[in-house]
Amino acid sequence: MDKLILLNLTNNQLTQLPGPLFKDLTSLQNLSMRSNKISSWGDNLYKRTFKLENLDLGQNMIALVNSSSVRNFKKMKTLDLRQNPFACTCDLRWFRDWMNTTKIAILHNDTYLCNSPPEWHGKKLLSFDRNKINCKWFTKQDIIYASVGAFAFFVLVGAAVYKKRWSIKFRWYRIQRFVRKTVGSKPGGYQKLDGDVYTYDAYISSASDNYQWVLKNILPGIDNGHGDQGEFGGEFTLYFEERDAEVGKAIVYNIIENMEASQVVLIILTKEYIAKERYELEIVTAIELLHKGKISDIVIVNVDGLKAKQVPKLLQSKMERHDFLTWEDSELAKLTFKEHLVDRLKRKRSMMENVI
Incomplete structure (x- = not known):
């Protein structure tokens, strides 16, 4: 069969053409x-x-031809589709335009007639004009699919942005701060200078x-x-956001500027704390400030008895060292705590006073 060049299947009551029908006819040149x-x-x-x-x-009974129908016509020279009941609707617009641009000879195309819709019945396919029937480039189904897809996309993007909102806020703050330093403008809020006393213990x-x-x-x-x-009744000045945050200032500004104004960062480690992205970013900020020498220590209070493997990676080394x-x-444990x-806050204060 791979040597067959001509195949005539005229008038055989064919209705279906299975995909593998011609798979072995690799030499076929003429098919009717x-x-x-x-x-x-x-x-x-x-x-x-x-x-x-x-x-x-x-x-035959061909009403519609689309781009996928002819995509394998690599060496096709002639195509004869006369006496088919073409549906001259918007779905046929591609075939109508393709006939005018393809290098394949569309035999007797001036005899192709529209069978439907009723107002186009009997008219020549070549006279079919999308503008005359108010064709739209997108069908109602296309618009529905596009709308659903766009909605799903924005929901996913919105969810991703919401999940990473604190990371985005922190990065935006740092960009703004870098720009202010670059152009020489004075940042708002607290700025600790060399030898300056901390606002908070x-x-x-x-x-x-x-x-x-x-x-x-x-x-x-x-x-x-x-x-x-x-x-x-204590002796230390502690920054507690719910009480001390500046009203009207962005949360991220309050966090970073007041953390820099503190000698120590006291982390209240609970299950609720490690479950939220915001507090992981507070940990990142505290560690960066510690490495830069802007704070003197990070003190962890393990409230829920969490293990090292349960906490953010940045705190695991401290947890492993106990x-x-x-x-x-x-009551006794509370007093000891x-x-x-x-004692730890006093030692840090004393160290700072000695430095000054």
Whole structure:
């Protein structure tokens, strides 16, 4: 069969043309399937008929021809589609334009007639003009698919941006700060200079979900400010966002500028804290400031008994060295914890005073 050059299947009541039908006819040059009931053919029907030059599909039931129908016509010289019931709708616009541009000879194309819609029945296909029937480049189905696709895309992008919103905010802050330094303008907020005294003894980095826990267990006896219940009675100036953040200033500005204004960053390590991206970025900022010498220490308070492998990687080395304070609920453990925290803050303050 691979030597066959001419095949005549005229008037054989053919309705379907399976994809593998001509796969072995690699030498076929002339093929006639005139006077059958063929309405369409698979995209790969002629994929292996490498030498096919002349194809006759006249007097069939073909209503539509699209780009995929002819994509394997590599060496085609003539194509005969006369006496087919063409549907002169917007879907046929590609074939109508293709007939005028292809190098393949479309035999007797001046005799091709429209069969539908009713207003075009009996008219020549060559007279078919998309403008006359108000053709649109996109069908209603195309528009629906495009709309759904666009909506899904924006939902995914929005979700990704929301998930990384704190990372984006931090990077934007750093870009703005770099620009201000480059052009020589004076940044707003706090700027610690060489030899300058810190505004805060410690910056409390805690999840908003742990607000009440910090008020009850960290500030009393340590912080020298006051809350709803009165003075806390401590000797240290602690930055606590829910109380001390500057109203109207962007959160990321409050975080970085007040962290830089603190001698120590006190991380309240809880399950709620490690679950949110914002606090991981606070950890990144604290470690960067520590490496640059802008803060003197990072103190971890392990509230929920978390293991090293459960916390962000940047804190794992400190956790593995057991360089953290442990919180327990017994009264004796609470007193011991407070003593250790006060002692650590005093040592850092003393070191700073000696440097100054």
